[in-house]
Amino acid sequence: MIDKLEFLLALAREKHFGRAAAACGVSQPTLSSSIRQLENVLGMPLVERGSRFIGFTPEGLRALDWARRIVGDARGMRTDLLAMRKGLTGHLRLAVVPTALPIVSRLTTAFTERWPDVKMSVFSRNSTEAIELLDNLEIDACLTYLDNEPLGRVTTTELYRERQHLVTGAAGAFAGRAGVTWAEVAEIPLCLLTPDMQNRRIIDHHFAALGLTAAAKLESNSIMVLAAHVRTGRWSSVMPSILAEALGLVGSGIAMIPIVEPEIVHTIGLVTTARDLRSPLVEALEAEARRLAVSLGDVARPRENVTTPRSCPPNPEDDGSNRETISDSI
Numbered sequence: 357m358i359d360k361l362e363f364l365l366a367l368a369r370e371k372h373f374g375r376a377a378a379a380c381g382v383s384q385p386t387l388s389s390s391i392r393q394l395e396n397v398l399g400m401p402l403v404e405r406g407s408r409f410i411g412f413t414p415e416g417l418r419a420l421d422w423a424r425r426i427v428g429d430a431r432g433m434r435t436d437l438l439a440m441r442k443g444l445t446g447h448l449r450l451a452v453v454p455t456a457l458p459i460v461s462r463l464t465t466a467f468t469e470r471w472p473d474v475k476m477s478v479f480s481r482n483s484t485e486a487i488e489l490l491d492n493l494e495i496d497a498c499l500t501y502l503d504n505e506p507l508g509r510v511t512t513t514e515l516y517r518e519r520q521h522l523v524t525g526a527a528g529a530f531a532g533r534a535g536v537t538w539a540e541v542a543e544i545p546l547c548l549l550t551p552d553m554q555n556r557r558i559i560d561h562h563f564a565a566l567g568l569t570a571a572a573k574l575e576s577n578s579i580m581v582l583a584a585h586v587r588t589g590r591w592s593s594v595m596p597s598i599l600a601e602a603l604g605l606v607g608s609g610i611a612m613i614p615i616v617e618p619e620i621v622h623t624i625g626l627v628t629t630a631r632d633l634r635s636p637l638v639e640a641l642e643a644e645a646r647r648l649a650v651s652l653g654d655v656a657r658p659r660e661n662v663t664t665p666r667s668c669p670p671n672p673e674d675d676g677s678n679r680e681t682i683s684d685s686i
Contacts, residue, residue, distance in 0.1 A: 458602025524592035
């Protein structure tokens with residue numbers, strides 16, 4: 357049954373029978389037959405079929421929710437049992453929003469030093485894509501914003517607060533300034549992330565709340581493209597301080613000036629699927645995230661902990677502070 361549910365999830369991801377079969381390493385007739393067998397067992401159609409894949413029936417969409425839960429639990433069980441025999445091993449997949457990419461190396465480096473037999477993959481994705489990947493079990497966790505847009509029913513571990521700064525030429529119009537207002541920033545040409553990125557939506561939202569419009573003269577989905585333009589000294593951008601510092605933009609003719617009136621703060625954190633039984637890989641990653649949050653020293657006030665870590669191997673350095681919380685709508 358688990359393999360048939362895996363095929364159903366692959367079809368939901370690929371939205372094409374041939375691509376779903378290729379992703380699962382089986383022939384298209386095998387995948388189609390398996391899904392029909394699943395439909396026969398459940399006694400109802402799950403997939404709307406024509407000459408090609410059309411979509412899922414209402415029952416099929418509900419079945420997808422159950423499939424994600426069952427397959428996720430099955431994978432967690434295999435990882436848990438393997439950890440009992442061989443210690444923590446396996447493959448941990450992590451999606452990260454672009455503005456958090458500079459910090460992810462601190463998390464992955466510390467994690468692999470503690471658990472050297474675990475392989476890690478890191479993917480750069482916007483916040484919407486990251487949550488979709490998490491929902492479809494294509495990743496194990498993501499680093500994204502916790503307090504700006506709904507995340508669904510997930511488990512979160514807060515890492516740090518993100519404050520917006522103007523990154524601009526040190527000899528420019530704001531030379532020597534200790535702060536700059538959003539209204540002043542709206543008057544200068546900016547290079548910004550594209551609107552599909554949550555950081556850009558946050559910036560646009562705050563401009564709009566003040567009756568302003570950002571003058572985005574250049575847009576890119578690449579942080580490195582923005583950094584390269586800022587380094588010329590002829591472009592300005594709005595970035596979190598932790599990002600600008602990690603990109604080496606501070607100094608050498610580039611200034612980072614806090615944007616005030618008002619000062620805007622958002623929280624970045626680790627997001628995982630909410631489950632009663634947790635994968636030891638995910639629990640170990642959450643424990644590492646809590647340690648990182650303490651070292652960063654700028655986390656939001658911890659909310660009530662409503663989950664209980666279960667199978668992560670104990671670590672004497674982890675005092676349980678800054679526990680993850682379950683959120684239905686953050």
